Amino acid sequence: MIRVLVVHETRLVRSGLAALLRDEEGIDAIAACWASAPGKARSFQPQVCVVDGDSARSGQPTSHPGGPGCALLVLASSCRPGTLRRAVAAKARGFVDKDAPPARFRHAINQVAAGQRYVDHTLTLDFLQAADMPLTARELTVLSLAAGGASVPEIARELHLSSGTVRNYMAAINRKTGARNRVDAIRISQGAGWL
Template structure:
């Protein structure tokens, strides 16, 4: 039996997925949440084998939630879901060590197959997302800078980023300043917009 945590912001889609999984003998939804902030605490108490997480969760986004989950509950494997093909998503999924990245418009059977494969230790990536990544411009940012900017894009303060990544606030501020210089951004908001448009976030 695969114990599954479902994190999806849209109630209708979340309910539909729960109904789909309830029909299966080998999947059991142990918890469903609607925001990124709920993912880690719920996972620690319910101990799922796989977490299916929408990357567009409000507050703490799916990438940041997956990162926290990987750090605190590494035995839980993560499948991230996205509603559209966007350059940079595969790179971000790899940076937080997600085991899978799928499109929301995939078929029910393909989604279930992805969850089952991830539960056995495989990694799963939607082909459209893989091809999109191949066409993306190379990021001048380091993996750590991407992590910092990703958390900042979710609304995290320098102090929150420092706590999440186990860094000092000064180090986080240095990273943010270096990011601005590298990509010619005026400030943090501008840097996030540049990085998102280029597909680095």
Template sequence: MHILRLGLSACLDDEPDIQVVADPRDADALAAAVAELRPAVAVIDVDLPGTDATTRFHGVASECAVVMLADQADPGGVRQALAVDPLGLISRQAPTERLTRCVRHVATGRRVIDPELAQTARAVGENPLTPRELEVLGIAANGATTAEIADMLSLSVKTVQNHLSSAITRTGARNRIDAIRIASEHAWLSTSRQ
């Protein structure tokens, strides 16, 4: 992340019409820099350390235009970025010229979504799980037993087992661990907590 941030800053700062005013290392530093410096555009990686993408985005987007960076090999991260609806979304692997063009367009209020990332998001498919199944899987992902989940949600153990069984079926998983993996890879669990 540090190397990506430094390289990104250097590339953008090299442009005659773009000035990098801050190089924040995490979500807290980003929020502080945006509030103090009022940049026209913030370039945010979907995996920026700190808070989740939705919190990061909404705090910054109220102050300036946002370009989010995501990895084409991470469909869940792409869907997470698209879910917050940034003005710009571009691949981390994009050539520098495409990134600088994106920043310029977003600075003028134009939307730029990398077509390769949009295709990646479409290929993932929609979330087939109900909100309760997501809630149960999310708790299970943290290592809770069926009895613990039942106690936390004030449900019977049988009801929790039914939700887990349904989640396994809906995701096409082999077992609960596989269902958690599939839901995590598609960023269904992270979006259910926002």
């Protein structure tokens, strides 16, 4: 029996994903929110932990609530290379497209539980793009503060920079993301999962 812990912030979604997995004989799945996941992982001892890759914070690897013996399987939206990048940083062993049919999701669970890697073929192009992150860590920090509603002087104060330097960063970000302005750069970067 493969024990799977499904972690998602939305209760009906995580319950639904666990129900999908339990439809397969040989899989036992329970669901948890992020806050309760580490505790549930300790008592349930899952072999596979499924998490929503899009829930990872900018610049941080995807969380892995399971222990060292537990494989991480990440659900990812296509066209969001930033999500894959954070999942790779978390040493995920499986990558499944959120738009995959349920049978493929269950197959991936079986593969990963058997010690194999699994990468959904529909995510291949995103992996190529994920290797080619356009923004530096500093630029990401600047853009992430801007996305939170901070003005240029506020960002400058927060990062101990001059306003001119922050404006230079913003110009570089716009150029690299092909954005028309700051709002556009935030929109594009959030869409790609970089932010």
